[in-house]
Amino acid sequence: MKRFIDTLKNIWAIEELRGRILTTLLLVLIYRFGSYVVLPGINPAALEGLGKSGSSGLLGLFNTFVGGSFSRASVFALGIMPYISASIALQLLGMAIPYFQKLQKEGESGRRKINQYTRFATILITAFQGMAYVTYLNSQVGPNGILVPPTIFWLSTIVTLTAGTMFALWLGERITDKGIGNGVSILIMVGIMARFPTAILTEIQARVAMGGGGLIMFLVEIIFLVAVIFFIILLVQGTRKIPIQYAKRIVGNKQYGGVRQYLPLKVNAAGVMPIIFAQAIMFVPSLLLQLFPNNSLVLSFADYMSIPYNLLFGFLVVIFTYFYTALIVNPVQMADEMKRNGGFIPGVKPGKKTSEYIDAIISRITLPGSLFLALVAIMPAFARILNINSQFASFFGGTSILIMVGTILDTLQQVESHLLSRHYDGLMKTGRIKGRQVANAAIAVPQG
Numbered sequence: 156m157k158r159f160i161d162t163l164k165n166i167w168a169i170e171e172l173r174g175r176i177l178t179t180l181l182l183v184l185i186y187r188f189g190s191y192v193v194l195p196g197i198n199p200a201a202l203e204g205l206g207k208s209g210s211s212g213l214l215g216l217f218n219t220f221v222g223g224s225f226s227r228a229s230v231f232a233l234g235i236m237p238y239i240s241a242s243i244a245l246q247l248l249g250m251a252i253p254y255f256q257k258l259q260k261e262g263e264s265g266r267r268k269i270n271q272y273t274r275f276a277t278i279l280i281t282a283f284q285g286m287a288y289v290t291y292l293n294s295q296v297g298p299n300g301i302l303v304p305p306t307i308f309w310l311s312t313i314v315t316l317t318a319g320t321m322f323a324l325w326l327g328e329r330i331t332d333k334g335i336g337n338g339v340s341i342l343i344m345v346g347i348m349a350r351f352p353t354a355i356l357t358e359i360q361a362r363v364a365m366g367g368g369g370l371i372m373f374l375v376e377i378i379f380l381v382a383v384i385f386f387i388i389l390l391v392q393g394t395r396k397i398p399i400q401y402a403k404r405i406v407g408n409k410q411y412g413g414v415r416q417y418l419p420l421k422v423n424a425a426g427v428m429p430i431i432f433a434q435a436i437m438f439v440p441s442l443l444l445q446l447f448p449n450n451s452l453v454l455s456f457a458d459y460m461s462i463p464y465n466l467l468f469g470f471l472v473v474i475f476t477y478f479y480t481a482l483i484v485n486p487v488q489m490a491d492e493m494k495r496n497g498g499f500i501p502g503v504k505p506g507k508k509t510s511e512y513i514d515a516i517i518s519r520i521t522l523p524g525s526l527f528l529a530l531v532a533i534m535p536a537f538a539r540i541l542n543i544n545s546q547f548a549s550f551f552g553g554t555s556i557l558i559m560v561g562t563i564l565d566t567l568q569q570v571e572s573h574l575l576s577r578h579y580d581g582l583m584k585t586g587r588i589k590g591r592q593v594a595n596a597a598i599a600v601p602q603g
Contacts, residue, residue, distance in 0.1 A: 233320050
């Protein structure tokens with residue numbers, strides 16, 4: 156306890172760090188305040204039905220990501236998820252279209268252009284999702300819940316939702332620039348954590364209503380949840396280097412022995428980004444459902460308990476793990492740096508052969524990491540099978556718990572870096588916190 160108090164004093168003693176933390180808290184408070192500001196033209200008294208429909212299923216999961224704004228019909232009802240979708244689209248275009256590939260190689264100027272295109276794409280996606288949301292509002296609140304003419308309501312709601320998303324993105328930029336941690340990830344994490352107390356209370360009430368061993372089952376659920384969190388932390392804090400001799404076993408090269416060097420590779424280099432990407436895509440059916448309510452194909456993929464949904468979700472996680480790993484790990488660059496520094500892998504020729512060898516290692520070791528992420532992603536579906544309510548089930552693995560754990564560790568790592576740079580003790584007695592950079596290149600906050 157004394158060490159904890161001393162650490163807080165050290166954090167407060169660093170003027171820059173103190174200012175960044177206070178700035179982050181202020182901007183997060185503004186974001187949470189905005190999540191309670193109801194869209195203009197809606198009667199707040201008519202939102203009861205909206206809250207019930209937005210608390211379960213895939214819409215309930217989306218509502219968790221935006222901190223309950225969706226079910227409150229607030230100006231931040233769509234959160235910053237359209238920006239995540241736009242980032243995915245630009246990353247995919249960077250692999251398929253030569254123009255965007257060129258921009259990615261132009262350094263700072265190319266990055267600024269890509270950021271501008273991402274913002275434009277965010278506006279378009281938000282406008283499309285806004286139309287689906289207006290249809291959803293009309294079906295839930297009824298004609299008595301809309302206080303203005305339909306045409307004016309459509310136009311004002313789409314404009315307001317677009318402005319709300321862009322303002323939330325601006326808050327994320329300011330947190331990244333002036334605060335601590337990655338702003339986009341922190342806003343998503345805050346929205347998820349805001350729903351956690353409600354999810355626990357709902358589950359307690361359900362277990363108490365069961366009688367008998369209901370509370371015992373709830374305690375078992377909590378223990379299991381803590382075990383899942385602990386396991387994810389171990390994974391995030393785990394090894395970041397692959398012994399060369401083990402790597403040679405993976406690619407079938409038997410000419411190893413007695414080698415103690417390490418390759419700077421990770422079993423899961425992509426962190427939690429593949430799940431964030433896949434989840435952003437899997438939210439699309441829930442929005443299409445508002446436009447096409449009777450389409451059987453859309454219905455099957457809008458139910459996050461269904462087999463088609465979970466199969467597609469797991470498949471997308473695996474694909475995005477390979478995709479994102481290819482973005483952040485460059486075998487050619489690693490081989491060139493090894494050659495320039497006089498390093499080599501025993502039994503492998505420098506240059507092209509080394510890059511091919513590293514690429515083969517990455518491809519093999521990424522598979523178990525991607526399968527683990529896929530399993531974690533669909534774990535809430537298994538929780539629902541065990542009769543855990545949908546709100547609480549979303550915290551058993553899935554995107555929610557990974558984002559929370561990854562973002563918290565990444566933010567604490569930045570805090571620890573400030574402490575160590577001022578010659579203070581770190582946050583841990585032994586070792587250092589290892590973040591996962593859960594929101595790095597793909598959703599890096601644009602600057603300028």
